Amino acid sequence: MALQTAAFIAGFAVPKLPRLYAHTTVSWGFFTIDFTLLVALTALAIASRRFWPIWVAGLQAATVMAHVAKAMVPEMLPIGYGFQIRFWGYGMLLLTAAGTWRHVRRQRLVGHDTSWKWGASTR
Numbered sequence: 001m002a003l004q005t006a007a008f009i010a011g012f013a014v015p016k017l018p019r020l021y022a023h024t025t026v027s028w029g030f031f032t033i034d035f036t037l038l039v040a041l042t043a044l045a046i047a048s049r050r051f052w053p054i055w056v057a058g059l060q061a062a063t064v065m066a067h068v069a070k071a072m073v074p075e076m077l078p079i080g081y082g083f084q085i086r087f088w089g090y091g092m093l094l095l096t097a098a099g100t101w102r103h104v105r106r107q108r109l110v111g112h113d114t115s116w117k118w119g120a121s122t123r
Contacts, residue, residue, distance in 0.1 A: 001096055003044065007037040023070075023078035023085075030085070031067040038064050049115055052099040059088040059095070 014029030016022075038060045045053035066084035070076050106113040 001100070003037060003040045004092065004096065007033050023082040025074070026067055026071045031064070034060065034064050034067060034085070047116055047118070049117055050099060050103075052095050052102075056092050056095050056099075059092045062088045 010033050011030065014027065014033070038057065041053065041057040041060050045057045048054075063085055066081060069084070070081045103113055103115060
């Protein structure tokens with residue numbers, strides 16, 4: 001969640017185009033943020049023992065690919081590009097919430113939860 005929050009906050013630093021021109025070209029500032037988040041989420045997924053971070057990284061990869069598709073096909077409709085770069089974020093938030101809920105549940109039921117591959121104990 002910290003990575004997603006940091007990416008959200010970083011988005012405020014990217015200059016916004018007027019609504020008339022929004023999504024008519026690739027927003028390289030948002031691409032940079034999205035790509036950086038993808039790299040960080042992929043590293044998190046590799047280090048995790050859980051499956052949900054892999055799905056979150058995959059959804060972020062879909063967002064990055066939307067930027068790539070717009071760069072390759074500039075005539076893509078702005079509404080389609082805008083939808084593609086926003087849509088996957090909702091799934092990422094739901095997966096993060098579900099993963100957090102399951103983590104807390106496992107800790108309550110078992111008393112511990114080794115979520116990372118480098119964890120000292122697997123009890």
